[in-house]
Amino acid sequence: MIQPPNLFPGDTIGITCPAGSIALEKVQNCIQTLEKWGFQVKVGKTVGSQQDCFSATDQKRAAELQQMLDDQNIKAVLCARGGYGLSRIINQLQFSGFNQSPKWVIGFSDITVLHAAIQKQNTMSIHGPMAAAFSKGVEGAPFIASLKNCLVGKSQMIQANTHSLNTPGSATAPLIGGNLCMMAHLIGSSISLDTKGKILFIEEVGEAHYNIDRMMIQCKNAGLFEGLAGVVVGGFTELKDKADQFGATAYEIIKGHLVHESFPICFNFPISHALQNYAIKEGGTYQLEVKPTGSSLTEL
Numbered sequence: 001m002i003q004p005p006n007l008f009p010g011d012t013i014g015i016t017c018p019a020g021s022i023a024l025e026k027v028q029n030c031i032q033t034l035e036k037w038g039f040q041v042k043v044g045k046t047v048g049s050q051q052d053c054f055s056a057t058d059q060k061r062a063a064e065l066q067q068m069l070d071d072q073n074i075k076a077v078l079c080a081r082g083g084y085g086l087s088r089i090i091n092q093l094q095f096s097g098f099n100q101s102p103k104w105v106i107g108f109s110d111i112t113v114l115h116a117a118i119q120k121q122n123t124m125s126i127h128g129p130m131a132a133a134f135s136k137g138v139e140g141a142p143f144i145a146s147l148k149n150c151l152v153g154k155s156q157m158i159q160a161n162t163h164s165l166n167t168p169g170s171a172t173a174p175l176i177g178g179n180l181c182m183m184a185h186l187i188g189s190s191i192s193l194d195t196k197g198k199i200l201f202i203e204e205v206g207e208a209h210y211n212i213d214r215m216m217i218q219c220k221n222a223g224l225f226e227g228l229a230g231v232v233v234g235g236f237t238e239l240k241d242k243a244d245q246f247g248a249t250a251y252e253i254i255k256g257h258l259v260h261e262s263f264p265i266c267f268n269f270p271i272s273h274a275l276q277n278y279a280i281k282e283g284g285t286y287q288l289e290v291k292p293t294g295s296s297l298t299e300l
Contacts, residue, residue, distance in 0.1 A: 020083015128279025235272025
């Protein structure tokens with residue numbers, strides 16, 4: 001896949017809210033940190049505004065995102081937050097200008113929809129921390145640093161502790177994925193994920209256990225688990241009910257749907273809606289190692 005150019009001091013990063021809203025004060029630490037890294041920052045009008053549950057109308061959100069994708073002076077686009085709303089505007093976006101001058105697009109959660117559209121352009125993007133994560137202090141510093149590493153072209157290895165449900169093995173392949181709900185939502189659309197031969201990573205927040213089971217069934221029936229090179233299961237956080245009400249934990253549900261697969265699988269990897277959310281390159285080639293002592297993803 002096409003890898004957008006690395007960023008250098010003086011380059012401009014645009015910040016926009018293509019889905020949910022965020023208060024401007026919650027973006028200030030993000031702006032200050034990017035400037036300390038040596039970048040210039042262009043803050044869109046959707047940052048700090050609100051229209052119902054969105055940052056602005058569909059038309060305004062689409063127009064601002066389109067402008068940042070097209071502007072050759074903007075070298076990366078950071079989505080300030082996820083929420084809900086990208087699927088309402090994704091078909092309005094044109095990628096002709098973006099394809100002429102590819103740039104990094106950053107975000108997670110609802111931004112999975114935008115990542116999927118960018119993958120159809122054969123271009124990498126960054127699944128990683130958004131604006132609010134820059135206010136997490138010392139504990140959040142490693143995850144913010146991982147975003148900088150992606151932007152400036154510094155390869156990194158991400159490690160996780162061992163987990164009882166892991167399936168040992170190794171694989172080298174492109175890495176794609178994101179939010180499980182969004183992946184299931186995209187099935188049947190023109191930007192449904194092409195997972196064959198890939199390492200798939202998934203994460204989720206705020207779901208009931210039965211719905212995790214239902215989404216896994218939907219993905220399985222749609223063939224998203226066929227021909228995978230491996231699976232990385234990130235955080236499944238802030239779930240709406242207790243595991244004993246369904247009869248299995250989120251990880252046990254996922255393992256149950258993949259139990260007959262021979263590819264490596266690791267659980268509780270630090271990619272999530274929680275503090276532990278390392279930046280990774282969607283479409284980048286990684287080596288997944290799942291060993292009895294732990295697991296790792298190494299960018300190649």
